[in-house]
Amino acid sequence: MMKKKVLFVASECTPFAKTGGLADVIGSLPPVLNQLDDIETRVILPLYRSILTNWRKQLVKVTSFDVSVGWRKQPTSLYIMRFDQVTYYFIENEYYFSRDDVYGYEDDGERFVYFCEAVISSLPYMNFQPNIIHAHDWQASLSLLFNKVYSNTPKMKSVLTIHNLKYQGIMLRESYHDLFRLDDEHIAGMEWHGLLNCLKAGIYHADKITTVSPTYAEEIKTPYYGEGLFKCLQDRSKDLSGILNGIDTKSYHPKTDQSIRFKYQYSSSRKRLNKLYIQHKFQMEIDPDKPMYVMITRFVEQKGLHLIERILDQFLSEEDVQFIVLGTGEYHFEHFFYQMEQQHKGKMIAYLQFNEKLARQLYAAGDFFVMPSKFEPCGLAQLIALQYNAVPIVRETGGLKDTIVPYNEYTHAGNGFSFSHYNAHDLLAVLRYSLTIFKDQDKWYPLFRNVTKSSFSWELSRDQYVKIYDQILGVGPSNVRSDKTWQV
Ligand code: ADP
Numbered sequence: 001m002m003k004k005k006v007l008f009v010a011s012e013c014t015p016f017a018k019t020g021g022l023a024d025v026i027g028s029l030p031p032v033l034n035q036l037d038d039i040e041t042r043v044i045l046p047l048y049r050s051i052l053t054n055w056r057k058q059l060v061k062v063t064s065f066d067v068s069v070g071w072r073k074q075p076t077s078l079y080i081m082r083f084d085q086v087t088y089y090f091i092e093n094e095y096y097f098s099r100d101d102v103y104g105y106e107d108d109g110e111r112f113v114y115f116c117e118a119v120i121s122s123l124p125y126m127n128f129q130p131n132i133i134h135a136h137d138w139q140a141s142l143s144l145l146f147n148k149v150y151s152n153t154p155k156m157k158s159v160l161t162i163h164n165l166k167y168q169g170i171m172l173r174e175s176y177h178d179l180f181r182l183d184d185e186h187i188a189g190m191e192w193h194g195l196l197n198c199l200k201a202g203i204y205h206a207d208k209i210t211t212v213s214p215t216y217a218e219e220i221k222t223p224y225y226g227e228g229l230f231k232c233l234q235d236r237s238k239d240l241s242g243i244l245n246g247i248d249t250k251s252y253h254p255k256t257d258q259s260i261r262f263k264y265q266y267s268s269s270r271k272r273l274n275k276l277y278i279q280h281k282f283q284m285e286i287d288p289d290k291p292m293y294v295m296i297t298r299f300v301e302q303k304g305l306h307l308i309e310r311i312l313d314q315f316l317s318e319e320d321v322q323f324i325v326l327g328t329g330e331y332h333f334e335h336f337f338y339q340m341e342q343q344h345k346g347k348m349i350a351y352l353q354f355n356e357k358l359a360r361q362l363y364a365a366g367d368f369f370v371m372p373s374k375f376e377p378c379g380l381a382q383l384i385a386l387q388y389n390a391v392p393i394v395r396e397t398g399g400l401k402d403t404i405v406p407y408n409e410y411t412h413a414g415n416g417f418s419f420s421h422y423n424a425h426d427l428l429a430v431l432r433y434s435l436t437i438f439k440d441q442d443k444w445y446p447l448f449r450n451v452t453k454s455s456f457s458w459e460l461s462r463d464q465y466v467k468i469y470d471q472i473l474g475v476g477p478s479n480v481r482s483d484k485t486w487q488v
Helices: 021-033 049-055 107-123 135-147 175-181 198-205 216-220 230-235 267-283 305-318 330-345 356-365 379-387 397-405 424-439 441-453 459-474
Strands: 004-009 038-046 060-069 072-083 086-091 132-136 157-162 170-172 196-197 208-211 240-242 291-299 321-328 350-351 368-371 391-395 417-419
Touching: 004 021, 004 107, 004 424, 004 459, 021 038, 021 132, 021 459, 038 107, 049 208, 060 107, 086 107, 086 135, 107 135, 107 170, 107 175, 107 198, 132 135, 135 157, 135 198, 135 350, 157 198, 157 459, 170 175, 175 391, 196 198, 198 230, 198 267, 198 330, 208 216, 208 267, 216 240, 216 397, 267 291, 291 330, 291 356, 305 321, 305 330, 305 424, 321 330, 321 356, 330 350, 356 379, 368 379, 368 424, 379 391, 379 397, 391 397, 391 424, 417 424
Parallel strands: 004 038, 004 132, 038 086, 132 157, 157 208, 208 240, 291 321, 291 368, 321 350, 368 391, 391 417
Antiparallel strands: 060 072, 072 086, 170 196
């Protein structure tokens, strides 16, 4: 079998730049793929200002060249760095990437058109000829289009992984002639309700499409979860599959994690020392038996925060619990959690930051991890929670459904709590139920034991990716698209 040379194209990756779970995946999957003899994975990323600042010494410049973005010529430098068994490339352009944040700019569409152009333009300088290009999310999707249509580049087989269908990279239709250098024939795979849709282009051009859990792979073919692209995904159904994410179980391990105060493994009494540490840190009542609920999340509707809004005040008023939220995002939710903290002083903490170290301390401190998502492609936070033995409380959707089995107090099977309908009072009921289990040692300990045994490392999922790579290298072109479906 031919050696597989895979180029990951992505917009974030730990430890360089992170806004969410995508970064964890891009940081942890390539090292485990590279443990196999017949595969080499490299990763290409934008060189954001923070990466240049923090990694300047390790970065080596390969070359400089110009990249076309429509009529513009953008000066570009390609950098290389070896880190943790993986070779990383970085695309530098001051105008697009030397900014404070990773995303959230008016010209995000243009920034990632540029990035994808730059990825393809970098190929001759890499000293590495990938036979597979593996794009992640909308920011990388256009690299699959450019791979296909530019005649002067070596053609690679292609995979698109959708980490979150909600974010699609929508641009005005007029951008097509402004930002692209393509004939009109290529617009069909990209046009969407009179606009341009980067993710749609990826779905159209990829040989294989994966998403990050089997349940989400089914859900996104329905109108409710399909974010306006469900028909296109139905059309590509034969090439679409769900592969569950793993986590880096070395980095996220309570026995060795340098961020946490009291290291532990399997021991609930040692874990509770971390709870005492957090109670002390936030001036909460110090009591190892007080149930502590934790949320660590982006503040967006997806994460089920409207449900929390409806019931948190009642839950905190009626129950003797502690609740800590770590997150940032939409102002509306930040304000809500701040208000809750004011109203429930000592019981409720809202820490409105992105803070990796505190996140790890909270996973270690919490008895419960609350994640009532409206939809959840895979979800890593619940997997990290399991790893630190915080019992997940989730809504049965996407990857949450595939990883959390509701606890059965009679058979003692299960590793968490769950509810099905997107309904605040169903969430409240399951929160209350979790409390009754917590208070009953005969029921709590079997659950805790199950949680300590749940682990989602990458090994299983890695083999599924390898299988897909083998399939696309071994066969001809992927399924034909039925053109009618794509005209939306
Ligand atoms: P998503 O990618 O949709 O944000 P995931 O559950 O897949 O959700 O991944 C979220 C990741 O981001 C986890 O590693 C989680 O610990 C981390 N995270 C989210 N919010 C914060 C925060 N405020 N501070 C630190 N880490 C955070």
